[in-house]
Amino acid sequence: MRRKLVAGNWKMHGTRESAEQLVAGILAVFPAHCDVAVFPPYPYLAPLIARNGGALDFGAQDCSEHDDGAYTGEVSAAMVRDIGCRYVLAGHSERRQYHHEGDAQVARKVGKALEHDLVPVLCVGESLEEHDAGRTAEVVQRQLGTVIDHCGIAAFGRVIVAYEPVWAIGTGRTASPGKAQEVHALLRSQLARADDKIASSTRILYGGSVKPGNAAELFAQPDVDGGLIGGASLKAADFLAICAAVC
Numbered sequence: 001m002r003r004k005l006v007a008g009n010w011k012m013h014g015t016r017e018s019a020e021q022l023v024a025g026i027l028a029v030f031p032a033h034c035d036v037a038v039f040p041p042y043p044y045l046a047p048l049i050a051r052n053g054g055a056l057d058f059g060a061q062d063c064s065e066h067d068d069g070a071y072t073g074e075v076s077a078a079m080v081r082d083i084g085c086r087y088v089l090a091g092h093s094e095r096r097q098y099h100h101e102g103d104a105q106v107a108r109k110v111g112k113a114l115e116h117d118l119v120p121v122l123c124v125g126e127s128l129e130e131h132d133a134g135r136t137a138e139v140v141q142r143q144l145g146t147v148i149d150h151c152g153i154a155a156f157g158r159v160i161v162a163y164e165p166v167w168a169i170g171t172g173r174t175a176s177p178g179k180a181q182e183v184h185a186l187l188r189s190q191l192a193r194a195d196d197k198i199a200s201s202t203r204i205l206y207g208g209s210v211k212p213g214n215a216a217e218l219f220a221q222p223d224v225d226g227g228l229i230g231g232a233s234l235k236a237a238d239f240l241a242i243c244a245a246v247c
């Protein structure tokens with residue numbers, strides 16, 4: 001049985017004060033029936049972990065593909081681990097879109113995260129154009145396949161996958177539960193072709209306009225193992241309501 005995970009990706013939102021309040025709000029009603037993690041902006045990670053690290057899991061929104069060196073603005077997987085993060089996102093669509101991260105680079109980031117004992121959350125998903133052209137399966141399988149090729153299937157004993165259709169992120173449009181299930185099942189069968197046992201244990205999250213009102217139906221799908229939540233993770237009450245939707 002795969003334990004569900006609800007992860008809050010705060011993106012570039014908030015202040016130190018609002019970050020502290022959000023964590024306090026989550027911890028006040030801590031959901032114990034599922035795994036919970038938050039991904040605050042980099043500057044707030046270390047102080048939040050120092051104060052709350054034992055009570056809540058934290059993740060970084062990205063890490064470098066390099067170990068160390070002259071890479072201004074980058075943060076290494078070792079640094080992210082060093083401050084106490086458990087998770088790191090890799091290949092979020094906003095990184096792919098605005099920072100031109102390609103499949104191979106994302107795969108290298110997943111590799112670095114694994115090397116440094118982090119749990120990578122590999123984001124895959126098709127753009128609106130690709131969706132409308134009926135290319136969803138091809139795109140997500142290519143994105144996942146590149147990481148399987150680079151890291152090996154055994155890595156998916158640890159790697160978490162997040163299916164996030166780009167047209168659903170921050171738009172208020174959500175993949176229907178049936179459509180999400182279809183893509184999740186497709187991804188799991190791709191993993192199963194390489195290793196059946198690992199595929200049945202890999203967690204595949206759904207992300208893209210998950211809200212308190214639609215979370216339960218999405219999470220009830222057999223291959224949806226939780227959610228990666230953007231906008232609705234910025235209010236403790238909404239995030240907790242989404243956690244409560246995990247049955």
Ligand code: PGA
Nearest residue numbers: 169170208209229230231
């Ligand atoms: P959203 O973002 O919930 O605001 O659509 C999801 C994400 O980008 O991870």
